[in-house]
Amino acid sequence: MIIFGTKGYLYQLAILTLVCGRCGNPAAHTLRKRVTKFTLFFVPLFPISTKYATQCTFCGAEQKVTREQADQLPAQGAGPGTDQPYGRPQQQPHQH
Ligand SMILES: [Zn+2]
Numbered sequence: 001m002i003i004f005g006t007k008g009y010l011y012q013l014a015i016l017t018l019v020c021g022r023c024g025n026p027a028a029h030t031l032r033k034r035v036t037k038f039t040l041f042f043v044p045l046f047p048i049s050t051k052y053a054t055q056c057t058f059c060g061a062e063q064k065v066t067r068e069q070a071d072q073l074p075a076q077g078a079g080p081g082t083d084q085p086y087g088r089p090q091q092q093p094h095q096h
């Protein structure tokens with residue numbers, strides 16, 4: 001008899017200050033990675049899927065992000081310009 005299944009792991013990667021797409025507050029968001037691993041006889045063998053999401057600590061809204069976004073978000077949040085709107089195009093100053 002073979003016993004197999006999946007097991008989920010949740011990693012908190014960073015806490016970022018982002019403008020929430022739902023409540024509109026510049027609130028702290030947790031950046032999380034969820035890894036689902038295939039298990040055989042309760043031993044995790046290899047990851048099946050890896051998903052990234054941010055969650056607003058203010059209203060609890062969760063937003064899925066791609067791996068590329070997850071890689072870039074901490075760089076944005078750690079820099080000096082942390083008040084950049086999240087998910088909106090950045091406006092370039094016009095030179096006259
Ligand atoms: Zn929110």
